[in-house]
Amino acid sequence: MTLQFKSRVQGALLERENLGLTRSLNVLDAGNQVSTRCGDALFVNFSSNDYLGLASDKELVEAWQKGLDIYGAGSGASPLVTGFSPAHASLENALCEWLGFERAVLFGSGFSANQALLFALMRKGDLLLQDKLNHASLMEAGMLSEATMKRFKHNDVQHLSKLLSGDENTLVVTEGVFSMDGDLSPLTYIHHITRNNAWLMVDDAHGVGVLGEYGAGSCNSVGIKPEILVVTFGKAFGLSGAAILCSAELGNYLTQFARHHVYSTAIPPSQAFAITHAIGMIQTQEWRREKLRELSIVYDEQLQSVEGYVKTATPIKPFILGTAEKAINASCQLKNEGFWMTAIRPPTVPEGAARLRITLTANHSVQDVSKLACALIKTMESTL
Numbered sequence: 001m002t003l004q005f006k007s008r009v010q011g012a013l014l015e016r017e018n019l020g021l022t023r024s025l026n027v028l029d030a031g032n033q034v035s036t037r038c039g040d041a042l043f044v045n046f047s048s049n050d051y052l053g054l055a056s057d058k059e060l061v062e063a064w065q066k067g068l069d070i071y072g073a074g075s076g077a078s079p080l081v082t083g084f085s086p087a088h089a090s091l092e093n094a095l096c097e098w099l100g101f102e103r104a105v106l107f108g109s110g111f112s113a114n115q116a117l118l119f120a121l122m123r124k125g126d127l128l129l130q131d132k133l134n135h136a137s138l139m140e141a142g143m144l145s146e147a148t149m150k151r152f153k154h155n156d157v158q159h160l161s162k163l164l165s166g167d168e169n170t171l172v173v174t175e176g177v178f179s180m181d182g183d184l185s186p187l188t189y190i191h192h193i194t195r196n197n198a199w200l201m202v203d204d205a206h207g208v209g210v211l212g213e214y215g216a217g218s219c220n221s222v223g224i225k226p227e228i229l230v231v232t233f234g235k236a237f238g239l240s241g242a243a244i245l246c247s248a249e250l251g252n253y254l255t256q257f258a259r260h261h262v263y264s265t266a267i268p269p270s271q272a273f274a275i276t277h278a279i280g281m282i283q284t285q286e287w288r289r290e291k292l293r294e295l296s297i298v299y300d301e302q303l304q305s306v307e308g309y310v311k312t313a314t315p316i317k318p319f320i321l322g323t324a325e326k327a328i329n330a331s332c333q334l335k336n337e338g339f340w341m342t343a344i345r346p347p348t349v350p351e352g353a354a355r356l357r358i359t360l361t362a363n364h365s366v367q368d369v370s371k372l373a374c375a376l377i378k379t380m381e382s383t384l
């Protein structure tokens with residue numbers, strides 16, 4: 001038998017290239033800061049998910065360093081073996097107290113938390129209803145799980161309620177803030193219609209830290225409590241990792257059956273220590289959220305009449321350009337003007353909805369946003 005891997009790899013790469021959709025890595029110095037460098041060129045970074053500006057914050061760096069002094073480098077094992085330290089336990093407790101749940105279960109990433117939950121919970125005959133724009137980690141796990149998965153139209157409560165009318169054992173999954181569009185899920189309505197006939201899972205990767213009282217996220221901001229809440233530490237927390245918040249019983253179930261928790265090395269204790277410190281910063285440093293609101297107003301004022309602009313209540317500002325080619329052209333032109341902005345193309349977003357994904361952080365200045373707005377207007381006038 002002839003092995004086909006080589007021709008498969010070559011064919012897939014060629015197809016991506018022909019479609020103009022090849023992705024590549026860029027080496028960025030200080031990619032977690034507003035002022036970033038690629039090669040010799042300096043850029044103002046409008047692409048990170050470091051919404052609160054914590055990723056390079058001295059106080060947080062020092063907390064991680066202190067964690068290293070106390071606990072050493074790695075966790076040494078998976079959580080159920082010897083990898084669960086006092087730092088992990090404190091982090092779980094801090095999350096529960098802050099977000100109002102009985103249990104928190106830690107994971108190395110949001111991707112693995114989402115996959116672990118769906119694989120552990122869903123069985124044959126169950127119904128999994130997901131917003132059409134949910135993150136790849138949720139969609140992929142849903143497709144691979146034993147359950148029947150259906151997608152409801154983005155943020156369409158009526159469509160969801162039609163799909164809910166059966167009597168299957170049902171889990172509804174939505175993001176709190178959608179990662180590529182920056183819009184909010186209608187959580188109050190979804191919570192209302194799922195209350196008696198389904199469990200609700202909210203992935204609040206982009207809402208926690210940014211929305212709600214003391215940054216407690218999307219659910220807190222509208223006063224609902226889902227059965228399952230996923231928070232990730234790679235965005236507003238400025239670090240990485242994730243947790244599933246749930247009841248004590250479901251937490252116990254995940255401790256037994258969530259394979260990405262059971263069979264994977266625990267995050268380093270120093271990292272857990274730093275994440276706990278970040279929670280304190282998120283809760284007490286309200287100025288970071290105020291700054292985001294101020295920058296958002298400046299962005300809206302300057303760009304609201306420009307074609308492609310979309311209003312959002314979050315630091316994620318999609319600027320829709322249509323074709324992948326247009327998005328790439330705009331991103332290149334803006335790079336020439338000193339702004340780093342990633343073009344987001346299919347398959348990450350639907351065909352015809354290629355865009356610039358502009359993100360604001362608490363470390364941007366009003367001038368940064370004003371200058372970006374001018375450059376964006378110039379780009380729209382000249383190239384598109």
Ligand SMILES: Cc1ncc(COP(=O)(O)O)c(C=O)c1O
Binds near residue numbers: 110137175203206232
């Ligand atoms: C909505 C959402 N969920 C989950 C993830 C995955 O989180 P992580 O980066 O921690 O794997 C992302 C990452 O971009 C996301 O946007």
